[in-house]
Amino acid sequence: MRSQCAVYVDAGYLLAASATRITGTSLLGSIEADHERLVEALIAHATKHSGLPLLRVHWYDAARHKVPDPRQEKIGLLPHVKLRLGRIGFDGEQKGVDLRIGLDLVAHARKAAVDAIYLVSGDDDLTEAVEEAQAHGVRVTVLAVPNRDDKPHGVSRHLQSAADGLDLISSAVIDSTILPRSARPKPVPQAPASRPPVPSPAVFAARPPAAVPAARPVSPAARAQNGGRSDVRLVCSSSTDADTTVAPGLWADEEMAERIDQVVNKVLRAWWDGDDAGRGSELAASRPSIPKEVDRALLLDMSDALGIDDLADSVRFRLRARFWEQVDAGGPGGPG
Incomplete structure (x- = not known):
């Protein structure tokens, strides 16, 4: 052969x-x-x-x-x-x-x-x-x-x-x-008035970060499962009160909020830039759920940003909440 x-x-x-x-x-x-x-x-x-x-x-x-x-x-x-x-x-x-x-x-x-x-x-x-x-x-x-x-x-x-x-x-x-x-020319909406009104753009970073459960050191048993690393910390999920690994050397709350902002901003800007005709209507129709394609991108990009495979429930919650906050603020890249 x-x-x-x-x-x-x-x-x-x-x-x-x-x-x-x-x-x-x-x-x-x-x-x-x-x-x-x-x-x-x-x-x-x-x-x-x-x-x-x-x-x-x-x-x-x-x-x-x-x-x-x-x-x-x-x-x-x-x-x-x-x-x-x-x-x-x-x-x-x-x-x-x-x-x-x-x-x-x-x-x-x-x-x-x-x-x-x-x-x-x-x-x-x-x-x-x-x-x-x-x-x-x-x-x-x-x-x-x-x-x-x-x-x-x-x-x-x-x-x-x-x-x-x-x-x-x-x-x-x-x-x-x-x-x-x-990079392609955007279609001109035939009925702009049909899109749900969106408030004028606001500075997303100015919004106060959502609360997140406090981080605490990982237990000796869990540390052993992570190759004996002492810098691995866990976040306690507010919904299950169970320990979930977030990332080695857990980010300070301010840094976590900044990374969440970066991910949300990039995804939302790409969402609007792709083809803004009907985007507002699609978001309004899916709310409170985030469109599957967008939610998948948010979770994957956040995992990449943190260098981990599984996100804690608390991080997922904050990520999705930030997305809707940014949509309601009219930015980034959204119609004014």
């Missing part, structure tokens, strides 16, 4: 990480992607660095009821691309995408379908699948999106350690195939 390589793309990681590089937030609605050129670049990288011909590109994404939307259908029709869909749950989160990637990695390795795999993902949950594929003689390279410092964005240390190598997608490729939506 002829040796071949294949590319496995976690679309959620690829696009969210690229959006963060381009716009400063993972909000997918803040970017537009030239998927055809992006796929061509991934193929070129895999074939050049492996020295092997391509079997195919496996593109993993999620869709409501596993029915592809027009954008996904277009991607699935690209040459050499196999579209693999998980589903979107009732909570708006994708389900089954990581499982599909892991199952395909192992199945293709066992069948000796490929000799080299390029995995575009950073998810820690794929570590065991990578190790299983390697056990069948397949070389697995993680292909990461570069951040603004041209370092790998959001790649789990476990995944990086398990892989045979870590490559970066060319920054020139990301910058030329992923563009901010704010």
